[in-house]
Amino acid sequence: MLLKTKNLMKAFGGLKAIDKVDFELPSGEIRGIIGPNGSGKSTFFNLVSGVYDPDPGSYIEFNGHDITNEPPHKIGALGLSRTFQLLRLYQDMSVINNVMSGYHTRVKYKFFEAVIGRKKIWDQEKEIKDEMMELLSFVGLADYAELNASELSGGQRRLLVLARAIAMKPKLLMLDEPAAGLSPVNVDNLMKIIMQLKDKYGLTLIIIEHILKVVMDTCNIVTVLDHGQKIAEGTPNQVKDDNAVIEAYLGKKMNDEEMRKALAV
């Protein structure tokens, strides 16, 4: 198992954002996570990537390492990369620097070598830059490399955060609503790029997405969360017909008796 959580819990005050979620993800899979707003999808990402500390009793394992209470940068260094729902681009840095800062964990030279500025450093920096330019042209942003990230359009920004997350050559990539706010054509384009990158770098993916077409078309297995609990898991087709899922999205089907009761109260 690449990623495993056991009894994962997180409460904000009295609200149980994540309630006893057991999650297992084998290597090479594309996993979708869906659920209504406020069901704990992003909280799940934040717990796994270390942004929040899980409540006592939880256990998270990534690639054989216990990462339950590790800080985010250590989890990142183990090869777990993620994107954010609100992108969190480095607005005031050039596009190429955005991507190159994602390379951080793979930089080989030591601190003091950098201070002294040996030739080796500049050679390596050039290699990094070439590799990152290649990545940028793969996602189609090579022409914009020198511009500020804040000058990009919404769709380009989504590509840029994707490139930044890939730059560290992760084992597991967690995408938090990668296609939010894109037009259908752009969604298809983005998903095509994501799939190409997956094949190129041998990634395992977890995708949170509200556009169900994306989830149904690309994911092998879909996990459904509601009120912090895992209510269903299975292939897209199984999940689609699951009663609990339909209930979570559309509400409960009531007979006349129940309806009368509900209205009277």
Place this chain on the structure above:
Amino acid sequence: MEKFKNIIRQYPFLGFIIAYLILLAVPSIFFTDLYQSHLSSLIFINIIVAAGLNIVKGYCGQVTVGHVGLYAVGSYTAGCMFMYLGSDLWVTLPAAIVVTGLFGIAFGIPSFRLEGPYLALATLGGGEAIRLFIENGEFFGSTYGISSISQPVIFGIPFDTPDKYYYISLPVMIIAVYFSYSILKSSIGRAFMSVREDPISAAASGIDIKKYKILAFILSAMFAGAAGAVYAHLPPGYIHPNNYTVIEMVTFLAMVVFGGLGHIWGGIIGAIIITIVYDLTRPLYEYQLFIFGLTIVLTILFMPKGIGGFIDKIFIDKRFKEKKVEEGK
């Protein structure tokens, strides 16, 4: 020309050696009196401080207003070592760098919890506390300051006049700027910038935020310490607590902001311009603080990335347009 550029890119220190050689020749060609040498030394000292301040404020985004306190620590480490041990610049300079670096840790720790204006207040208090501590300490010469600090002697030649001291402050400045260049151009500089822009996503990229914050404070403190030591030995070798007030801090800030926050040459451009302006406006002493405060506000309003960023932007936009035109064809 292209070949030359490539060589410089591979061996950046060659560029610094060329700059050093040019600046070595400057006094004998252009300078007509001692005051110009003195002013140049001041510019070099300010460049060192501004280069350091650019690391912590421009690149790492930590608002520190106590930097002048660190500069004072550097000066007084050198001054006290001279007063009690009779040490020379060659001993006091490394000592000042180390001691100020340690003070830098103390200034950096609040940055783990505080941000923006709150951090500014904490560091402002720290800087002022250092100054008051010095001013009220007999050990540090209190309000009398420390006077006639010695100048270094090389091969029996004393470097005790401004025109000779130029050749002492110049190499220190070149080395400091070289270090700041190679730090900021490497992955460390990028890590600083990403901590400034978005700590949460920096951490997700595997960057240890606390480590880089404290590193920025230590490095910039070391720069301030070096500058302070060189300043202490600057002829006539006199330091006084009044040289380390908030007014000085505002000029340092004006240098970095005006030159370009987060621009690799920002602090240097700013230090040159602001030091000269500071000197020209000496007759208007009462208005100096007003002038520099206004400079900071206007720069942030109309040219947020300072002169350096402004010039860069022109070239980047031009290159981008050319690329688009090429594609159009």
